[in-house]
Amino acid sequence: MTLRIFVSRDAGAVAVGADEVALVLGLAARKRGTEIEIIRTGSRGLYWLEPMIEVATPQGRVAFGPVTEFDASSVLDAMISGGAHPLRLGVADEIPWLKRQTRLTFARCGAVDPRSVADYRAHDGYRGLERALALGPDAILADVTTSGLRGRGGAGFPTGIKWKTVAQISAERKYIVCNADEGDSGTFADRMIMEGDPFVVIEGMTIAAIAVGATKGYIYIRSEYPHAVEAMNAAIAAAKRAGYLGPRIGGSGHSFDLEVRVGAGAYVCGEETALLESLQGRRGIVRAKPPLPAHKGLFGKPTVINNVLSFAAIPFILAGGAKAYADFGMGRSRGTMPIQLAGNIRYGGLFEAAFGITLGELVDDVGGGTLTGRPVRAVQVGGPLGAYFPRALFDTPFDYEAFAARDGLIGHGGIVVFDDSVDMSKQARFAMEFCAIESCGKCTPCRIGSTRGVETIDKIRAGDRVPENIAVVEDLCNTMKFGSLCALGGFTPYPVMSALKHFREDFSAAPPRLQAAE
Amino acid sequence: MTSIYEPWDAARGAEIIAQHTHLEGATLVILHALQEAFGYVPEPAIPMIASALNLSRAEVHGVFTFYHDFRREPAGRHVLKLCRAEACQAAGGDALAARAEAKLGIALGNTTADERVTLEPIYCLGLCATAPSAMLDGRVVGRLNEARIDALVAEAQR
Numbered sequence: 001m002t003l004r005i006f007v008s009r010d011a012g013a014v015a016v017g018a019d020e021v022a023l024v025l026g027l028a029a030r031k032r033g034t035e036i037e038i039i040r041t042g043s044r045g046l047y048w049l050e051p052m053i054e055v056a057t058p059q060g061r062v063a064f065g066p067v068t069e070f071d072a073s074s075v076l077d078a079m080i081s082g083g084a085h086p087l088r089l090g091v092a093d094e095i096p097w098l099k100r101q102t103r104l105t106f107a108r109c110g111a112v113d114p115r116s117v118a119d120y121r122a123h124d125g126y127r128g129l130e131r132a133l134a135l136g137p138d139a140i141l142a143d144v145t146t147s148g149l150r151g152r153g154g155a156g157f158p159t160g161i162k163w164k165t166v167a168q169i170s171a172e173r174k175y176i177v178c179n180a181d182e183g184d185s186g187t188f189a190d191r192m193i194m195e196g197d198p199f200v201v202i203e204g205m206t207i208a209a210i211a212v213g214a215t216k217g218y219i220y221i222r223s224e225y226p227h228a229v230e231a232m233n234a235a236i237a238a239a240k241r242a243g244y245l246g247p248r249i250g251g252s253g254h255s256f257d258l259e260v261r262v263g264a265g266a267y268v269c270g271e272e273t274a275l276l277e278s279l280q281g282r283r284g285i286v287r288a289k290p291p292l293p294a295h296k297g298l299f300g301k302p303t304v305i306n307n308v309l310s311f312a313a314i315p316f317i318l319a320g321g322a323k324a325y326a327d328f329g330m331g332r333s334r335g336t337m338p339i340q341l342a343g344n345i346r347y348g349g350l351f352e353a354a355f356g357i358t359l360g361e362l363v364d365d366v367g368g369g370t371l372t373g374r375p376v377r378a379v380q381v382g383g384p385l386g387a388y389f390p391r392a393l394f395d396t397p398f399d400y401e402a403f404a405a406r407d408g409l410i411g412h413g414g415i416v417v418f419d420d421s422v423d424m425s426k427q428a429r430f431a432m433e434f435c436a437i438e439s440c441g442k443c444t445p446c447r448i449g450s451t452r453g454v455e456t457i458d459k460i461r462a463g464d465r466v467p468e469n470i471a472v473v474e475d476l477c478n479t480m481k482f483g484s485l486c487a488l489g490g491f492t493p494y495p496v497m498s499a500l501k502h503f504r505e506d507f508s509a510a511p512p513r514l515q516a517a518e
Numbered sequence: 519m520t521s522i523y524e525p526w527d528a529a530r531g532a533e534i535i536a537q538h539t540h541l542e543g544a545t546l547v548i549l550h551a552l553q554e555a556f557g558y559v560p561e562p563a564i565p566m567i568a569s570a571l572n573l574s575r576a577e578v579h580g581v582f583t584f585y586h587d588f589r590r591e592p593a594g595r596h597v598l599k600l601c602r603a604e605a606c607q608a609a610g611g612d613a614l615a616a617r618a619e620a621k622l623g624i625a626l627g628n629t630t631a632d633e634r635v636t637l638e639p640i641y642c643l644g645l646c647a648t649a650p651s652a653m654l655d656g657r658v659v660g661r662l663n664e665a666r667i668d669a670l671v672a673e674a675q676r
Contacts, residue, residue: 012645015660047647185603188644223550223587224643226656264546264585267641281545281571283584299542341647343608348647371609380604416646418608430607434641440584 002035003079004056008110010043010195011227012188017069018051024072025053034080042196044110045350046097054092055079061111063092097347097366102328102336104316105309106189106352109196115234117242120199126244128318132207133252135318137167140211144314146322148334153179153270153307154382154411154487156333156400165294166212166302175298176208176217176256177279177305180232181263181270183222184383186342186414190308192350193338194221194228197312198235199244202258204311206249207318208304209256217256218298220275222263232260267384267438271486272305274440285440286486307412309338330356333399341367343380343416353398360394363417374419378503380427382411384434385491387498388427407498409491424503428473429457431495435488446489449480453496460507470500470507523557523592530555531563535570544571545581549588558589594629594636596674599653602626602639605646614650614667615639621671635674 007022008014022038029036046052052065053075064075064087071087078085089095103109113119120126132140145160166174178201182190194201205217221229236258239245247255266284268274273287276298297303313335317325325335333355339362341348346368353362363369363379370376378388387408389396396402403410418427432453439446453476460469477493484490500507524530534551538544548567552559559582568578582588600606600615619625622637629636645651648660654670662670 011643011658012648012660015643015645015651015658016648050648182644183642185642186605186646188646191644224640227658261547262550264550264587265640266585278546279543281543281547281581282577283580285584343605343646343649344610345647350647384604414605414646416605416608422608427604427607430604434603438641 002037003029004037004039005079006039006041006054006056006061008043008051009040009114009227010050010192011225012047012192013043013050013052014227016050016066020069021051021053021067021072024069025076028073028076032076032080034076036076039113041112042109042114043192043350044092044098045106045192046095046347047349048347049089052089057082060091060093063089063095065089097349097351101352102354103352104321104325104328104336105200105312105338106193106197106350107316108200109193109350112197114196114198114231115238117199117238117244120197124319125199125315126203126250128315129203129206129244129250131320132210132318133250133254137211137213140207140318141167143318143322144211147313147317147325148329148332149310149313149317149325150333150400151307152309152313152337152412153272154409159306159310162294162306163208163211163304165292166214166304169295169302171302173216173301174212174214175301175303176205176212176214177276177298177303178205178217178219178308178311179270179272179275179305180219180221180225180228180308181275182225182308182412183267183270184385184412184414186380186416187340187383187412188342189338189340189350189413191225191228193308193312194225195231198232199239200312200315201232201308202235202239202245204314205258206244206256207314208306208311210254212302212304214304215255215257217258218279219258219260220263220269220279221260222269223265229260229262236260266440267434268440268486268488271488274486276303276305283440285442286488288485309412328354330397330399331401333401337398337410337413339398340414341417342414344370344372344419345417346371355399356397358394359389359396359398359415360391362398362415363394367415367417370417370419372419374421376417377420377422378418378424378427380416380418380495381414382409383414384431385409385487385494386411386414387494388424388502389498390502392502407494407501409494424499424506425457425461428496428499428507429454429461431492432457435492439488443483443485443489445480445483446485446492449476449489450492452476453492463508466508473500521557521592521595524555526556526560526562528562528566531560531566535563535567539570545573545578546585549582549585553588557592561590595634596655597636597638598670598674599638599640599643600626601641601643601645601649601651603642605642606650609649611650611662614662614664617664618667618671621668622675635671
């Protein structure tokens with residue numbers, strides 16, 4: 001009997017040796033004369049256990065991890081004999097960290113072969129599209145609205161309203177654009193789903209195309225994600241071969257073509273209008289709104305532009321799950337959020353949960369605190385433009401409005417944990433520096449304000465007229481927040497102001513030792 | 519030392535450009551394709567792209583210079599990119615970056631005098647749960663520590 005072994009091909013697993021493990025498994029099996037089949041999946045998102053490998057058994061898939069190339073051979077023996085092994089984790093689906101999640105969007109990620117349409121279908125894939133084709137545009141829009149889905153890129157705009165706006169305009173050409181320019185540090189959910197379950201993104205975009213009457217779609221993936229680019233291209237080719245992309249999708253009258261475009265290292269292109277400019281082959285300069293992309297988007301045509309996770313949530317919703325999706329969550333944040341735990345954290349990875357779980361539960365309980373074992377001092381939620389929260393705010397529920405009420409944002413759902421060795425004035429400086437590096441230059445508050453911000457924080461760190469210079473930074477932040485054209489300049493004040501507010505003790509003359517090291 | 523890239527050749531450049539002119543908004547696609555072939559975007563290619571896409575030379579130059587990825591000149595034989603964003607900072611990335619700079623004797627953003635190694639910052643590889651991370655010539659490496667960064671630097675110097 002052939003042993004079926006699953007090894008992740010996710011970049012996060014490959015970065016810690018998954019390819020070498022797969023190689024050793026193959027060699028060890030040949031040596032033992034055992035027939036094995038290695039299936040390269042995505043990651044389940046339990047990154048501290050990567051490379052995590054699984055073997056199919058009558059009881060379900062049994063996981064082992066973290067496996068190094070030096071353990072692979074003995075793990076194979078345990079797989080063959082069914083015997084004990086120190087790295088044996090038990091049945092994968094029963095691992096508590098995985099079991100306590102609500103995996104709607106990430107249900108298949110890590111379980112299926114991301115290159116196989118057949119495997120996708122065998123795990124409930126394309127059920128949403130089949131139902132969408134039977135329902136027609138109006139009923140699709142009604143389902144998306146019912147689900148309460150809000151844009152998962154960070155802005156949280158209701159997806160149903162966005163789609164309806166595009167559907168109501170008549171135009172000879174409309175576009176579906178997927179924003180896969182996931183540049184926020186601490187976020188990797190887009191990368192994971194593109195590498196681990198790319199068909200769910202394709203299916204979501206195809207459903208959007210049918211709902212609004214679009215015939216062409218683009219996925220704009222950042223160049224820092226070569227594995228995701230490769231996975232999406234392979235999936236698009238497979239979907240075309242299976243008749244799920246191209247003319248007459250699934251035998252219907254709809255046609256939809258999809259193409260991957262690769263970014264070129266500009267963070268600001270994650271902003272939707274800069275992304276559209278970049279897709280048009282231009283500098284990634286932010287556009288003034290209005291007009292909204294829904295009215296005048298890519299090449300001036302009506303365009304649905306959504307984040308990867310928004311599209312990936314759609315197939316579940318359209319497969320009859322609109323009401324079930326909306327039943328999860330709290331307040332106006334409905335459904336689930338794929339939360340990413342990162343940085344100095346013991347149990348880092350992808351944790352999909354209904355909105356409402358508290359920050360403290362995520363960091364201390366799910367994440368297990370810091371990897372270094374030192375106390376958690378600060379967490380940054382929502383990427384480089386998100387606020388730093390101290391432990392005092394750990395009762396904040398994961399919810400768009402609750403974070404906004406405390407001058408923070410959930411953004412794309414990334415949480416970066418820092419221990420007590422962090423210097424928060426340095427982090428505030430980095431926020432300004434990053435904004436200065438990445439500013440597109442169109443508006444003055446962002447372009448000039450960020451550079452002045454770096455200079456002024458340097459003065460504070462050097463002990464130069466600290467109270468006066470803190471007042472200057474606060475004034476700069478206000479100008480940037482209210483005067484910038486997009487979220488880059490507008491939200492950079494969040495990490496800076498939150499660091500000042502919650503960690504004021506770090507903003508004074510730096511000890512001489514640190515000054516010398518700069 | 520043999521390069522994995524082709525030397526610049528105008529006819530070959532024109533051929534690459536022609537392969538992509540039918541695409542909507544082709545400028546970035548062409549710049550990527552040229553850099554993939556030659557290792558950088560040679561100056562003479564800019565007016566060729568402009569002419570092929572019916573754009574001004576200034577427009578193409580503007581696009582070329584806007585994006586961090588595109589190179590004006592060839593990089594070192596190996597490119598080592600260190601993730602310098604917050605998640606890697608939280609996991610000790612600052613000290614490792616300083617260590618790599620010291621070992622190579624260059625600051626981030628530079629190439630060693632022997633043209634073997636280009637050391638660059640990168641703002642997030644999306645490997646934030648296995649931080650700190652790096653990329654050597656397209657190969658990703660996570661959970662970096664002093665020993666691993668030393669090994670990566672040594673590999674890049676070979």
